[in-house]
Amino acid sequence: MRLSSSFIPTLKEVPTDAVIPSHILMIRAGLIRQLSAGIYSMLPAGYKVIRKISEIIREEMNAIGGQEFHLPALNPREIWDDTGRVEAFGDTLFHVKNRDYVLAPTHEEIIAFHAKGSVKSYKDLPQIWYQIQTKFRNEARPRSGVIRGRQFLMKDSYTLDATWEDLDIGYQKHYDAYKAIFDRCGLKYFIVGAHSGAMGGSKSEEFMVKSDAGEDNIAYCEKCGYAANSEVAASVNKPLDRKDEQKEVFEISTPNVKSIDELCEFLSIDETECAKSRVYISDGKPILVLMVGNDEVNESKLENILGSQVRPAHPEELLDITGADAGSIGPIGFKGRIIADMNLKDANNMYSGANKNDYHIGGIDFTRDVANAEFFDLRFVETGEGCTNCGEALEVFKAIELGHIFKLGTKYSEALGANFLDENGKDHPIIMGSYGIGVERVFACYVEQNFDERGIIWGKKLAPFQIQLLGLNMKKDVVVDASEKIYLDLTAKGFDVLFDDRIDASAGFKFNDADLMGMPVQIIVGERNIKENTVEVKVRRDGERFQVKLDELYSKIDEIFESIE
RNA sequence: CGGGGCGUAGCGUAGUCCGGUUAGCGCGCCUGCUUUGGGAGCAGGAGGUCGCAGGUUCGAAUCCUGCCGCCCCGACCA
Structure with missing residues (x-):
C-alpha cells in the first residue's frame, strides 16, 4: 500500500477528548475515528487490525470445533420478553422506535431459538456455535475510547450439551482456546475467578488485562498466581490485638x-x-x-x-x-x-x-x-496484604475484562423450550454455556501494553502492515528507483508493506509518522546510503538499526522477522 | 442518573469575567519557488451558522433562559 494514496490520517497533536494512551494513539495513528459517544469508526488501517484479531479468534474457535454463524443484530422484542431480559437489561437494551424490535446486546436467545427449531436429539449434541458480530448496549457512560462503547464487536460463542459433564468439556475447550487466542495476540493477561452473583451459581472466569483504565479491581499474587476479583478476593486475616487493660462499657x-x-x-x-x-x-x-x-x-x-x-x-x-x-x-x-x-x-x-x-x-x-x-471476612483486600494461598503480599489493581467464560445451564433453553430427546425418548432442556471476547478491547489492550513516547509498537501478528518502507527524498531518481524496487520485491515475497512514497513530506515527518504508526520493521531508503548500495533497517520495538547492503536486504528482513514477536 | 469540565475553521486553541474594528494564533489544506536522514523555509491563498433556540441591547462569541453534544469522576454494568 502506498501512503501517498491511502487514507491513514495521522495527527501530530493529542485530541482533547482522548485521555488514556490507547485511545490517544489509536486516533493519532489514524486507526479509528469517533462518530458519537461510545461509537467509533474503524479506519482502513484499524480495520486491518480488527481482521487480524478476528482471524486468530476464528482459527482457535474452529480448532475446538466451533461453527461460525452470522446472527441478526435486529431482534424481535418478543423473544427477549420470553426470557425476562427486556426487564433484566432495562435501559441498557436499545429499543427500535418504529417497530417492536430491539438491538441485540448478546445472543443467548437467538442461539436457543435456532436450537429449538433444529436440535432435537442427543445425537445432535454437542455443538459449539459462535459468531463475531456487532453488539449494541446503551451504556450510561461510554468511556476510554473503544474500551466501553455503545456499539462494539464481540466474539460470542455458545456450547449446547446434553449432559453437565459435556458442558465441563466445552467450557474447558473455551478456556484453552482463550489462552491460545490471547497468547497469540501477544497480550499479558491473567485469569480470575469471578463472582457469579445472584444470577446463577454456575462457574465463571474472566480474562483480565491490568490497566488503570479498567473498571474492575483485581487482587493478584505475583508469587503463586492467585487472582480474584476484589469482590471475592480473600487475604490473610489480621485480627486486632486484644488490649491488656480491660475497660467496662x-x-x-x-x-x-x-x-x-x-x-x-x-x-x-x-x-x-x-x-x-x-x-x-x-x-x-x-x-x-x-x-x-x-x-x-x-x-x-x-x-x-x-x-x-x-x-x-x-x-x-x-x-x-x-x-x-x-x-x-x-x-x-x-x-x-x-x-x-x-x-x-x-x-x-x-x-x-x-x-x-x-x-x-x-x-x-x-x-x-x-x-x-x-x-x-467482609473487607476489600488491599495492596500489601498476605495471599491466603502462599502468604506473599497481594497487589490490588484495576483491570479490563477482555473475555469471560460462563456455564449458563438451562435458563435460556428452558425459557424458550429448547429441548432434546435423550436415549430413552425423554425431554430435557439443552445445557448451555456462553463465552465472550471483546474484539476492540483486545485491540485497545494491545496498544495499552505496547507503546512508547513516539507511538504504537506493533508486533508482527496484529500490525496493520509488517513493514513501513520510507523513501526519504522522492524527488531523487536514485531513491525512487531503489525504494520502488524494494516495495515491489517485498510485496512479491508476500510482505504487507506500507510504502511512504509521499513526494512532499520531509524526512523527519516520515520518521515520526512511521514511529507513530509503529509497524514492526522500517526500511529507510536515503540518498546517501543508496549511493553506497545500502539502506537502513530499523526494528521499531528496540530501536535497533542496521546498515544493510541491498543484496542482503531480503535475507536480513527474513532474519529479523524470524527473531521478533 | 449525581458531581465537575468543555463546546470558536479538519485538529489544537486565544478572546468570554468587564458586550463595541474585518473573531486572532499554531498545525493541517491549496498555489508557486526553494528544501529533503528526525515533525522544512519564503511568498500568496482558501476555509467560521463562535453547539442550537429564544431573550436583553443601538450592538452579543461575550450577558440571561432553555435545550443539545462531548470528556472526566462516581453510581450502574446479564
Missing part, C-alpha cells in the same frame, strides 16, 4: 460526631479502636454489619454469606430500626442479626455508636458485649 456524649474520622479526632483515638456500623436490609430483615475503622463493607461478600441480595437501609429505616441516625449506630442494644468483620473477633476497648443520636459507647468487648455477633 461507658457512654460518651459526642455532639455532631458522625464519621469515624470525626470520632477519632474528638476522642483522640485511632480508627482501629472504632467499630463502624452499617445497616443492610436482606430478605426484608435488618442486618447490622460492623467493620474496623474506615473499612468498607464488601457487599458481594455479604451477599455470598447471606445467600441473598442486600441493600443499605434507608435513613428513615435506620431511625426506626436502631433509634438513631447514621453516625450513632452500634452493636450495644441492637436487636437483630449482627455480622462483623472477622478482624473484630475478640477485640476489646472498642468505640461504636450508642443507638442514640450524639452518643457513642466505649469499652466494648466483642467477646463479652457482642456475644451474638457472627464473624466473617
Whole structure:
C-alpha cells in the first residue's frame, strides 16, 4: 500500500477528548475515528487490525470445533420478553422506535431459538456455535475510547450439551482456546475467578488485562498466581490485638460526631479502636454489619454469606430500626442479626455508636458485649496484604475484562423450550454455556501494553502492515528507483508493506509518522546510503538499526522477522 | 442518573469575567519557488451558522433562559 494514496490520517497533536494512551494513539495513528459517544469508526488501517484479531479468534474457535454463524443484530422484542431480559437489561437494551424490535446486546436467545427449531436429539449434541458480530448496549457512560462503547464487536460463542459433564468439556475447550487466542495476540493477561452473583451459581472466569483504565479491581499474587476479583478476593486475616487493660462499657456524649474520622479526632483515638456500623436490609430483615475503622463493607461478600441480595437501609429505616441516625449506630442494644468483620473477633476497648443520636459507647468487648455477633471476612483486600494461598503480599489493581467464560445451564433453553430427546425418548432442556471476547478491547489492550513516547509498537501478528518502507527524498531518481524496487520485491515475497512514497513530506515527518504508526520493521531508503548500495533497517520495538547492503536486504528482513514477536 | 469540565475553521486553541474594528494564533489544506536522514523555509491563498433556540441591547462569541453534544469522576454494568 502506498501512503501517498491511502487514507491513514495521522495527527501530530493529542485530541482533547482522548485521555488514556490507547485511545490517544489509536486516533493519532489514524486507526479509528469517533462518530458519537461510545461509537467509533474503524479506519482502513484499524480495520486491518480488527481482521487480524478476528482471524486468530476464528482459527482457535474452529480448532475446538466451533461453527461460525452470522446472527441478526435486529431482534424481535418478543423473544427477549420470553426470557425476562427486556426487564433484566432495562435501559441498557436499545429499543427500535418504529417497530417492536430491539438491538441485540448478546445472543443467548437467538442461539436457543435456532436450537429449538433444529436440535432435537442427543445425537445432535454437542455443538459449539459462535459468531463475531456487532453488539449494541446503551451504556450510561461510554468511556476510554473503544474500551466501553455503545456499539462494539464481540466474539460470542455458545456450547449446547446434553449432559453437565459435556458442558465441563466445552467450557474447558473455551478456556484453552482463550489462552491460545490471547497468547497469540501477544497480550499479558491473567485469569480470575469471578463472582457469579445472584444470577446463577454456575462457574465463571474472566480474562483480565491490568490497566488503570479498567473498571474492575483485581487482587493478584505475583508469587503463586492467585487472582480474584476484589469482590471475592480473600487475604490473610489480621485480627486486632486484644488490649491488656480491660475497660467496662461507658457512654460518651459526642455532639455532631458522625464519621469515624470525626470520632477519632474528638476522642483522640485511632480508627482501629472504632467499630463502624452499617445497616443492610436482606430478605426484608435488618442486618447490622460492623467493620474496623474506615473499612468498607464488601457487599458481594455479604451477599455470598447471606445467600441473598442486600441493600443499605434507608435513613428513615435506620431511625426506626436502631433509634438513631447514621453516625450513632452500634452493636450495644441492637436487636437483630449482627455480622462483623472477622478482624473484630475478640477485640476489646472498642468505640461504636450508642443507638442514640450524639452518643457513642466505649469499652466494648466483642467477646463479652457482642456475644451474638457472627464473624466473617467482609473487607476489600488491599495492596500489601498476605495471599491466603502462599502468604506473599497481594497487589490490588484495576483491570479490563477482555473475555469471560460462563456455564449458563438451562435458563435460556428452558425459557424458550429448547429441548432434546435423550436415549430413552425423554425431554430435557439443552445445557448451555456462553463465552465472550471483546474484539476492540483486545485491540485497545494491545496498544495499552505496547507503546512508547513516539507511538504504537506493533508486533508482527496484529500490525496493520509488517513493514513501513520510507523513501526519504522522492524527488531523487536514485531513491525512487531503489525504494520502488524494494516495495515491489517485498510485496512479491508476500510482505504487507506500507510504502511512504509521499513526494512532499520531509524526512523527519516520515520518521515520526512511521514511529507513530509503529509497524514492526522500517526500511529507510536515503540518498546517501543508496549511493553506497545500502539502506537502513530499523526494528521499531528496540530501536535497533542496521546498515544493510541491498543484496542482503531480503535475507536480513527474513532474519529479523524470524527473531521478533 | 449525581458531581465537575468543555463546546470558536479538519485538529489544537486565544478572546468570554468587564458586550463595541474585518473573531486572532499554531498545525493541517491549496498555489508557486526553494528544501529533503528526525515533525522544512519564503511568498500568496482558501476555509467560521463562535453547539442550537429564544431573550436583553443601538450592538452579543461575550450577558440571561432553555435545550443539545462531548470528556472526566462516581453510581450502574446479564
